Amino acid sequence: MRKLVSVLILATMGSSALAQDSGVAVVGVEGYEIPLSPVALYRALGDRIVSGQDVIGNNRSNWSQVDSALPSSRIGVGIATGSDEATLLDIVRWGCREASGESRACMKVGLRQDRLIREGAEYAGVRFDATRVSQPVPAYTPPPAPPAPTYTMTTIDTQPLAPLSPAPETARVMESVASVASVVSARAEVVASPSAAMMVEPAPMEAMVEVDSDFVFATRLFAARGNYPPKDYAAYGLVAFRSQATADEADRQRHMHICEAFFATLTDSGSSDAPVTKQMVTVWPILAENPSRLPDYPENLLERLNTPVREEGMCDLAVTYYDLFMAKVAIKQVEAAQGAALPGAGPYLLAWSPGAKKGQRDAVVLVADLENVQSAADAREAFGIWREHIERDATLWEDGFTEPGLKVKLRKLLDRYGDQLMKFVTG
Amino acid sequence: MGNIAKLSVSAAVGILLGIAAILWIEPETAGGSALLIVICMALTIVVGAIIKALRGRS
Secondary structure (H helix, E strand, O other): OOOOOOOOEEEEOOOHHHHOOEEEEEEOOOEEEEOHHHHHHHHEEEEEEEEEEEEEEEOOOOHHOOOOOOOOOOOEEOOOOOOHHHHHHHHHHHHHHHHHHHHHHHHHOEEOOOHEEEOOOOOOOOOOOOOHOOOOOOOOOOOOOOOOEEEEEEEEOOOOOOOOOOOOOOOOEEEEEEOHHOOEEEEEEOOOOHHHHHOOOOOOHHHHHHOOOOOOOOEEEEOOOOOOOOOOOOEEEEEOOOOOOOHHHHHHHHHHHHHHHHHHHHHEOOOOOOHHHHHHEEEEEEEEOOOOOOOOOOHHHHHHHHOOOOOHHHHHHHHHHHHHHHHHHHHHHHHHHHHHOOOOOOOOOEEEEOHHOOOOOOOOOEEEEEOOOOOHHHHHHHHHHHHHHHHHHHHHOOOOOHHHHHHHHHHHHHHHHHHHHHHHOOO | HHHHHHHHHHHHHHHHHHHHHHHHHOOOOOOHHHHHHHHHHHHHHHHHHHHHHHHHHO
């Protein structure tokens, strides 16, 4: 059974709530702080997402989509008795207006009740997944005098948790507890003052890079022919365009947006602390070095691209030296596995599980169509959904007869052969 | 006539089983759903026939 990581997040909302950021800060048990902007809070806690004329239900469960420094597990927000839920809602709607510019539609945005836990609910044993903290976050400094209500955010964990000892009503206490897989853990209890929570000694950073064995991480890799399929990975994905970027500015921009989202949303495979068997790698195919045909091929291109940080001009190179042939091969392999042509003009995100099964007809194939992706925001959102899908449905990528995996495999088989049968019967 | 009646009972059980399987597997195409019902019907008819044969022996 999939374990869900827990995290304690403490949010204070004070008079600064309407300042530059939302005034809501996420604080890990190790004592560092990640401030959330109103937009981030809206994406996390708003019950619907406003996008142009469209309003869709918000079912994001990965906090890492809201802020890449946060863990991917589900997080709830606990509201202390007597605090003002309306203020939280105001900030969420403010974030909505900032994100969408649709004041009217944003007035209908409410709070996700599945993430709200009133005080009195049992608080979970917690653990901060700090592998996603790409850089040290400054230690939390208690606010001078928080006059406003206190919110406590915590992950919703499906596992039964040890009961907490009774807490004093006026003090927040955190204590380290032994954890599975040596990951930093702590137990939290609800109280009044957030500053008291920060009295806990921050854990050393090196202790935070342990990875829970149940997670699958979506990573990225720029690879040339011969480097793939990377057999050891949990799953293998590929960004597949149907054509190279043309001289047309809009077309090239679209390729660039997708490349930038690829960089921004997925973590670099080589820099990830997760073992490759727990990585679902998405590959951007790059032409192999060929001095006779590509005399201007940049030196150490793959090394330059496979870094955790995007630098100026990287996407330009990645788009210019995109290996269209490998993309065409991948598209044909997916079409063969599905028994039908991929609809639309693409590009696509294609994935096989396990990685070594790429091209085989019995592989589980995941397809995301990016045909409607035009802007940078579209691309980021598409990759965010892709990452969420991969990381949340980790069981999909595991071998063996796990129920979700079996279900997906059966579905794919039925859809493939059922459609063929229907076509045969109906002529 | 009796055989046909038993066959249709098996087929009806198969349809119900197929509907339950559709709810669980959630095929994305109509063809997938139809195939699932056909498979379930075939399965229950075969199982029904086997049970009948076993009963006939004893």
